[in-house]
Amino acid sequence: xxxxxxxxxxxxxxxxxxxxxxxxxxxxxxxxxxxxxxxxxxxxxxxxxxxxxxxxxxxxxxxxxxxxxxxxxxxxxxxxxxxxxxxxxxxxxxxxxxxxxxxxxxxxxxxxxxxxxxxxxxxxxxxxxxxxxxxxxxxxxxxxxxxxxxxxxxxxxxxxxxxxxxxxxxxxxxxxxxxxxxxxxxxxxxxxxxxxxxxxxxxxxxxxxxxxxxxxxxxxxxxxxxxxxxxxxxxxxxxxxxxxxxxxxxxxxxxxxxxxxxxxxxxxxxxxxxxxxxxxxxxxxxxxxxxxxxxxxxxxxxxxxxxxxxxxxxxxxxxxxxxxxxxxxxxxxxxxxxxxxxxxxxxxxxxxxxxxxxxxxxxxxxxxxxxxxxxxxxxxxxxxxxxxxxxxxxxxxxxxxxxxxxxxxxxxxxxxxxxxxxxxxxxxxxxxxxxxxxxxxxxxxxxxxxxxxxxxxxxxxxxxx
Amino acid sequence: xxxxxxxxxxxxxxxxxxxxxxxxxxxxxxxxxxxxxxxxxxxxxxxxxxxxxxxxxxxxxxxxxxxxxxxxxxxxxxxxxxxxxxxxxxxxxxxxxxxxxxxxxxxxxxxxxxxxxxxxxxxxxxxxxxxxxxxxxxxxxxxxxxxxxxxxxxxxxxxxxxxxxxxxxxxxxxxxxxxxxxxxxxxxxxxxxxxxxxxxxxxxxxxxxxxxxxxxxxxxxxxxxxxxxxxxxxxxxxxxxxxxxxxxxxxxxxxxxxxxxxxxxxxxxxxxxxxxxxxxxxxxxxxxxxxxxxxxxxxxxxxxxxxxxxxxxxxxxxxxxxxxxxxxxxxxxxxxxxxxxxxxxxxxxxxxxxxxxxxxxxxxxxxxxxxxxxxxxxxxxxxxxxxxxxxxxxxxxxxxxxxxxxxxxxxxxxxxxxxxxxxxxxxxxxxxxxxxxxxxxxxxxxxxxxxxxxxxxxxxxxxxx
Numbered sequence: 001x002x003x004x005x006x007x008x009x010x011x012x013x014x015x016x017x018x019x020x021x022x023x024x025x026x027x028x029x030x031x032x033x034x035x036x037x038x039x040x041x042x043x044x045x046x047x048x049x050x051x052x053x054x055x056x057x058x059x060x061x062x063x064x065x066x067x068x069x070x071x072x073x074x075x076x077x078x079x080x081x082x083x084x085x086x087x088x089x090x091x092x093x094x095x096x097x098x099x100x101x102x103x104x105x106x107x108x109x110x111x112x113x114x115x116x117x118x119x120x121x122x123x124x125x126x127x128x129x130x131x132x133x134x135x136x137x138x139x140x141x142x143x144x145x146x147x148x149x150x151x152x153x154x155x156x157x158x159x160x161x162x163x164x165x166x167x168x169x170x171x172x173x174x175x176x177x178x179x180x181x182x183x184x185x186x187x188x189x190x191x192x193x194x195x196x197x198x199x200x201x202x203x204x205x206x207x208x209x210x211x212x213x214x215x216x217x218x219x220x221x222x223x224x225x226x227x228x229x230x231x232x233x234x235x236x237x238x239x240x241x242x243x244x245x246x247x248x249x250x251x252x253x254x255x256x257x258x259x260x261x262x263x264x265x266x267x268x269x270x271x272x273x274x275x276x277x278x279x280x281x282x283x284x285x286x287x288x289x290x291x292x293x294x295x296x297x298x299x300x301x302x303x304x305x306x307x308x309x310x311x312x313x314x315x316x317x318x319x320x321x322x323x324x325x326x327x328x329x330x331x332x333x334x335x336x337x338x339x340x341x342x343x344x345x346x347x348x349x350x351x352x353x354x355x356x357x358x359x360x361x362x363x364x365x366x367x368x369x370x371x372x373x374x375x376x377x378x379x380x381x382x383x384x385x386x387x388x389x390x391x392x393x394x395x396x397x398x399x400x401x402x403x404x405x406x407x408x409x410x411x412x413x414x415x416x417x418x419x420x421x422x423x424x425x426x427x428x429x430x431x432x433x434x435x436x437x438x439x440x441x442x443x444x445x446x447x448x449x450x451x452x453x454x455x456x457x458x459x460x461x462x463x464x465x
Numbered sequence: 466x467x468x469x470x471x472x473x474x475x476x477x478x479x480x481x482x483x484x485x486x487x488x489x490x491x492x493x494x495x496x497x498x499x500x501x502x503x504x505x506x507x508x509x510x511x512x513x514x515x516x517x518x519x520x521x522x523x524x525x526x527x528x529x530x531x532x533x534x535x536x537x538x539x540x541x542x543x544x545x546x547x548x549x550x551x552x553x554x555x556x557x558x559x560x561x562x563x564x565x566x567x568x569x570x571x572x573x574x575x576x577x578x579x580x581x582x583x584x585x586x587x588x589x590x591x592x593x594x595x596x597x598x599x600x601x602x603x604x605x606x607x608x609x610x611x612x613x614x615x616x617x618x619x620x621x622x623x624x625x626x627x628x629x630x631x632x633x634x635x636x637x638x639x640x641x642x643x644x645x646x647x648x649x650x651x652x653x654x655x656x657x658x659x660x661x662x663x664x665x666x667x668x669x670x671x672x673x674x675x676x677x678x679x680x681x682x683x684x685x686x687x688x689x690x691x692x693x694x695x696x697x698x699x700x701x702x703x704x705x706x707x708x709x710x711x712x713x714x715x716x717x718x719x720x721x722x723x724x725x726x727x728x729x730x731x732x733x734x735x736x737x738x739x740x741x742x743x744x745x746x747x748x749x750x751x752x753x754x755x756x757x758x759x760x761x762x763x764x765x766x767x768x769x770x771x772x773x774x775x776x777x778x779x780x781x782x783x784x785x786x787x788x789x790x791x792x793x794x795x796x797x798x799x800x801x802x803x804x805x806x807x808x809x810x811x812x813x814x815x816x817x818x819x820x821x822x823x824x825x826x827x828x829x830x831x832x833x834x835x836x837x838x839x840x841x842x843x844x845x846x847x848x849x850x851x852x853x854x855x856x857x858x859x860x861x862x863x864x865x866x867x868x869x870x871x872x873x874x875x876x877x878x879x880x881x882x883x884x885x886x887x888x889x890x891x892x893x894x895x896x897x898x899x900x901x902x903x904x905x906x907x908x909x910x911x912x913x914x915x916x917x918x919x920x921x922x923x924x925x926x927x928x929x930x
Contacts, residue, residue: 009618010618042716155604175643175644179646185652185655190651218591220488426536429564
């Protein structure tokens with residue numbers, strides 16, 4: 001096993017003169033008359049370790065098998081390097097080939113592949129420089145999120161993946177079943193879900209929020225971080241059928257506290273990832289988004305603007321712009337509107353609050369005006385909505401009336417018995433929000449297609465690997 | 466929002482004389498002639514904060530509504546306490562009732578409830594002392610697991626939840642579908658999965674291991690930590706349909722390294738949780754398992770015994786015991802055998818290696834003897850198997866032959882194209898293991914039913930909340 005002090009990342013920081021063993025996969029190899037140069041990587045660093053091997057040190061047979069993607073262990077001494085971005089290289093005295101590669105048929109040759117091609121090679125794209133950087137950022141981002149909440153004493157909670165709630169209004173859902181579907185088809189009869197595994201119709205969760213509220217009513221500050229699902233037939237660069245959400249939920253929290261936390265949360269993520277993965281971000285900026293560092297610095301250094309939805313609509317109406325989607329009070333904001341506000345008017349992230357109740361979920365707290373709810377969306381330049389949240393309706397009578405109002409939209413009062421019950425027993429004012437993990441990944445990496453920031457994307461027609 | 470220095474846990478550690486605000490839910494209240502005593506908790510501590518309130522400080526109306534499960538904020542000064550387990554109490558000068566409770570109908574009254582009853586009250590059991598302790602341990606355990614791997618430079622990877630692999634041999638699976646099941650039933654025809662969301666039959670994952678191996682072939686040391694599923698109709702205290710698994714996978718790792726890591730991993734988890742949640746463990750020990758601390762100390766202080774399966778069977782055969790399940794070479798070990806080895810023979814955890822290939826998975830590395838594979842099971846006193854793993858078959862020809870051998874058991878060669886492909890391009894020797902998170906939770910908390918260590922258990926016939 002590679003120990004922490006022997007990762008390529010660690011070796012590159014050690015001093016000339018040290019005897020070490022490096023292990024990993026060969027990226028490239030070139031030979032001059034008297035010396036072989038091997039670029040080695042083990043996925044820990046965007047910079048390869050250069051191995052220098054004098055001709056004749058190892059025999060002909062092992063040399064032949066040291067090809068791109070072969071797996072080797074190299075013993076030797078670290079020596080000062082003239083190479084850019086690395087202080088040391090490894091002067092090898094022995095090399096073991098742990099496994100050869102069918103180099104001629106290796107799909108990732110030196111030439112640059114399109115991201116589309118690499119997507120078909122989900123089992124190998126992980127070894128490319130691009131996906132090395134992306135998945136190191138993904139790891140660092142996940143760790144940063146846990147650190148942010150754990151440092152604040154938030155309790156991490158696993159809300160259920162399989163749910164009997166059909167969450168009307170939250171979009172299409174995947175069904176989960178153990179019924180024999182071929183037998184069902186041939187039966188000529190409708191499905192009998194009392195015979196299903198859970199004795200009822202079940203689905204994959206679209207959000208852990210409602211269950212998160214249960215925990216916030218016992219542990220005050222909690223968060224979820226888990227997979228969520230949408231069965232929408234959207235073949236776009238921004239949609240996945242399976243993706244990750246982070247959903248904090250806080251008791252004794254109003255919309256102001258909620259905005260403060262969302263702003264601190266976004267800044268902390270960027271700061272931690274910049275610190276942990278600076279070289280990866282430089283690589284991604286170079287190849288995918290020259291503005292990346294500027295975008296991230298912009299978020300870090302800005303105080304987020306806070307405006308109401310009504311103010312936002314006013315600004316859009318008075319913009320003189322010819323938007324594709326016309327704006328009026330009551331309409332949802334589109335991407336073009338979000339970009340205008342963040343990139344042109346304020347040139348920084350903007351938190352919009354107080355949306356019309358008709359375009360927001362039933363659980364958001366009704367404002368005194370009778371028209372709006374205590375919702376908030378955090379919009380960021382270049383990406384638009386990155387966080388959505390609200391103060392929740394904690395008043396039992398108001399919530400019950402709202403659920404009944406929504407009955408015609410498919411909301412079933414009896415399905416919410418426990419959610420209503422929470423409001424009967426110390427149902428304190430509380431708030432929370434959700435952040436799409438892969439949206440944040442796109443923001444941090446500059447990648448333009450959401451399929452390139454998740455290990456194995458699930459999209460319509462695609463569940464490979 | 467409650468800030469870190471104002472959690473009940475934090476207040477209990479602060480000094481007499483400090484002015485503070487405490488927030489939370491009322492556990493109990495008792496009154497003497499001149500003073501009210503309120504036990505307050507916010508889910509951060511197994512010990513309540515006692516609030517002392519002189520009669521007449523707040524009016525009659527608020528006093529009436531300070532009942533069990535009401536939600537309050539209390540301002541005042543910390544004063545020295547004579548109470549057991551707490552150095553300070555809060556002498557309140559003002560109390561705000563944030564939300565009252567329907568106290569008469571509150572299901573969690575002072576009397577002790579059975580765990581079965583509390584399971585029906587998944588939205589309120591979180592506020593009980595027992596589940597407060599359990600879910601704080603769960604949070605600490607999740608954090609401990611991430612810390613263990615992040616400290617060692619392992620990359621965290623999200624393997625897919627929805628999978629097109631039907632993983633024959635891994636037990637029953639849940640199907641995931643967007644087909645209209647009522648329409649399908651009435652159609653009189655078999656299901657046409659080309660019309661399903663992914664264009665094929667898909668399932669909920671039973672393991673992230675195979676995809677973990679992809680990442681180990683790029684990042685060397687990786688781990689997963691996510692939900693996994695079994696559609697087994699097992700109504701036992703040890704089975705869940707939805708549970709969490711941790712699956713590390715390491716390149717350049719043989720079975721010895723794998724055993725070392727598993728042992729270090731278990732010890733680190735116990736050590737971290739004991740440090741983070743000592744008071745919670747004391748509570749659980751008192752009410753549920755007087756041997757708990759002894760069990761945990763036993764694991765921490767023991768060097769794990771390592772024996773082969775063949776040696777284990779010999780010990781069982783020579784035990785003179787009258788086991789319910791007779792032992793012979795080739796048979797799987799049962800719980801009674803595992804307990805005999807760990808509790809009576811060795812009195813410590815035991816790692817058993819080299820199982821007959823017929824009772825282990827196809828991907829385990831074949832040993833030279835032609836009969837056994839490089840599998841390992843970690844058995845612990847009182848709980849039995851806690852970790853299962855193996856060195857993986859990295860030899861392309863051997864793996865391919867094994868998959869073909871297993872064709873009669875439903876293994877489809879074409880489904881494993883990418884898994885085989887990994888072995889063509891630098892497929893280094895590697896190993897890994899899986900640990901059931903809830904099994905570890907039972908071990909750490911002393912809880913006897915797995916439904917009591919997960920927020921919202923999914924079992925046959927039950928998908929509430």
